Amino acid sequence: MNQGRFNQMKYIDEYRDTELGKSLIKRIARLSKKPVKLMEFCGGHTVSILKHGIRQLLPAHIEMLSGPGCPVCVTSVAEIDKAVCLARKHGAIVACFGDMLRVPGSNSSLQRAKAEGADVRVVYSTQDALEIARQNPLKPVAFIGVGFETTAPTVAASVLHAFTEGLTNYYILSLHKLCPPVMKTLLVSHEIELDGIICPGHVCAITGSKPFEFIGREHDIAAVISGFEPLDILLAVEMLIKQIENGEHTLENAYTRVVRDEGNRQAINIMNEVFETSASYWRGIGIVPESGLRLRDKYRGFDAEAAFEIEQPSLKENPGCICGEILRGVKKPYDCFLFKDVCDPEHPVGPCMVSAEGACSAYYLYGGENE
């Protein structure tokens, strides 16, 4: 956290104030009586918690577990293989976010395909991918659509643009995933018994709060929607502890400056216009019904899987890698015998070490001490 520097960044620096942070920590310590397990669903929260040292500042009996909320981490080996196949076999220009490059598939990665001559380009936005398609009208351009509800509307918007413009060489490999269904799967499994969940603020910016109300209603678990600055997260923890100590379990919103009950209707409408839900395979979790997004029939012409024959190699994951258990909150990165010795951000074995938001990467960079 920092204090009183020049060129304040509005809506960032106010939520990093050291003194206000100390008071929240004091209050949490005062209110919290019993041991609790809290899960931060989102990888962005994991990074912020570790980067700002929040785990060490909280009382030891408040255990923080990382969840599956890292889109790159939960992308399956088979899905990476599809992207690699598009780049290698079909001569497509593959456009993707930078995080995706190094995620290992069965035998290769997009980075390796690129090194071997495939045309793989890192883009910041689907707008960049559209521009590549406009400038290369004779080549297929496939955007690797990875991300949760936060990102899917931006990909849907690019499809609508391509549709309106009549672009015929722009394709989406839709690997999108939805958060509430996988949360349900985790809670129904009872593999870990949680007392509270920090809900993903930027997913909720799109979906609104309603899709997460089932957590308290059906599972008797406290839930708070949180922003990503340290004070946002501490406030969410304080609200969770209050609920838990009072025996309550409802959904509260600690990120009201961004999240409305109804979400972003425009984004939801665009997403629903282009995509429909489908079953999706989550690395470490398995097939989760209604947790994926595929292009609707009207936009099937933009579907890379419909346009190209994509071969399915036999799936190979490193048997020593415990990313799956880490994504379910059952184990922590330092429980993995590959962690640090074999697997590090330079030589990642599993996706949780590849993604900047992966739990292994965050523990490695900011707090990978064995406990």
Next chain:
Amino acid sequence: MCLAIPALVKSINGETAEVEVGGVVRKVSRTLTPEVNPGDYVLLHTGYAISVIDEVDALKTLEMLKEIADIESGQV
């Protein structure tokens, strides 16, 4: 991946908004937030404004944090 940062909207031209982040100005899409106006702060994600930040709610949260600090300063 769900990383999104606050950006100040400087001007609007059709579906595009010019925004400033830490002194850097860039063009972003407002397809997902057509209601945005110059002077608003938006949450920026992969080149799209995905939400307009509510200043009144932001101040309320800060007030609440200050109240907590006042209460805790009185506690032993």
